[in-house]
Amino acid sequence: MSDARPILIFDSGVGGLSIAGPVRAALPRAPIVYAADSAGFPYGTKSEAEIAARVPALLGRLAERHHPRLIVIACNTASTIALPAVRAALDCPIVGTVPAIKPAALLSRTRTIGVLGTEATVRQPYVDDLAARFAADCTVIRHGSAALVALAEGMLAGVAPDPTAVRAELDGLFDQPGGAGIDVIVNACTHFPLLEPVMAAAVAGVAPGLRFVDGGPGIARRVAHLTQGQDWPDRPSPHRLVFTRLDAREAAIGRSLAGYGYAAPERL
Structure with missing residues (x-):
């Protein structure tokens, strides 16, 4: 039936x-x-x-x-x-x-992880708890980006994302102390996997081998x-x-x- x-x-x-x-x-x-x-x-x-x-x-x-x-x-x-x-x-x-910090920690070789989400997500105590439980031996660097959310929405509405704008948002992670060591980025907003090819291309010259993970x-x-x-x-x-x-x-x-x-x- x-x-x-x-x-x-x-x-x-x-x-x-x-x-x-x-x-x-x-x-x-x-x-x-x-x-x-x-x-x-x-x-x-x-x-x-x-x-x-x-x-x-x-x-x-x-x-x-x-x-x-x-x-x-x-x-x-x-x-x-x-x-x-x-x-x-x-x-x-x-x-x-929830942010895929556990699989990111399993993948990271440098033990430096970027968490890229919205401003509201990256400041939550829940993220602190995930980092403490699953990535205690890692440096976890966070950045909240409203601009990437808007770019993903625009892309589905027919507006191609600007690679320069995407790179500027990723620099919010890489420009923090220790950020140059990031080898895995957690897409801690479900909008961001939609932009993953653009994000990977934007940092290909400075972060070869960078990997993205999400909870999908x-x-x-x-x-x-x-x-x-x-x-x-x-x-x-x-x-x-x-x-x-x-x-x-x-x-x-x-x-x-x-x-x-x-x-x-x-x-x-």
């Missing part, structure tokens, strides 16, 4: 697509509702109180409308601030996204584990794309995603 309940993937913008891709690859028959809080974008410059109030309320509305079997908060900022409140409020499995593959494995043995539709319909504001930018993003199996965007 087929079960049409979707997996709901939520982010402030398009960054969660870097999570949706691995989830779709792991579960090709799973219907996806991708929800972006475009009216509240960006989260990285908001206060903890704003995010803690906004995210559970929005996910409550989305859960009532779409009846998901599982929700992925595909946003490091929202996860590090609002995940406990969302789990307490909703009666379905909730998977959060691990989250996909977690979602597959939590839904193991469940039924899926025999013929899944197009994935749904939901925005809290639907203006010209969101319409352009919808056109970009049409070829990836997403239906025309709708408004929450």
Whole structure:
């Protein structure tokens, strides 16, 4: 018997697509509702109180409308601030996204790791805890970048990212004391894997062999584990794309995603 309940993937913008891709690859028959809080974008410059109030309320509305079997908060900022409140409020499995410091520490040879996220994420005590638990023998250098988030959003709306601007943001890591030793960067914002080819090219001359890691593959494995043995539709319909504001930018993003199996965007 087929079960049409979707997996709901939520982010402030398009960054969660870097999570949706691995989830779709792991579960090709799973219907996806991708929800972006475009009216509240960006989260990285908001206060903890704003995010803690906004995210559970929005996910409550989305859960009532779409009846998901599982929700992925595909946003490091929202996860590090609002995940406990969302789990307490909703009666379905909730998977959060946290900076991939553990796999970065396993990869690093220089024992110097860069954590590149939003301003709100990199200042969270949760990141301190991850570094202490999994990278205690490493130097962990952090940088918060709202500009990279905007560049990733613009790219999905059809505006090519400026390599000079990308390099300037990465210099926020490399120019810190000890930054020249960074050999692994944690993409601690789900927007940033979308820019990874541009970021790698921007620093190829000064950081050969630099590697990037993110939480997408691990989250996909977690979602597959939590839904193991469940039924899926025999013929899944197009994935749904939901925005809290639907203006010209969101319409352009919808056109970009049409070829990836997403239906025309709708408004929450």
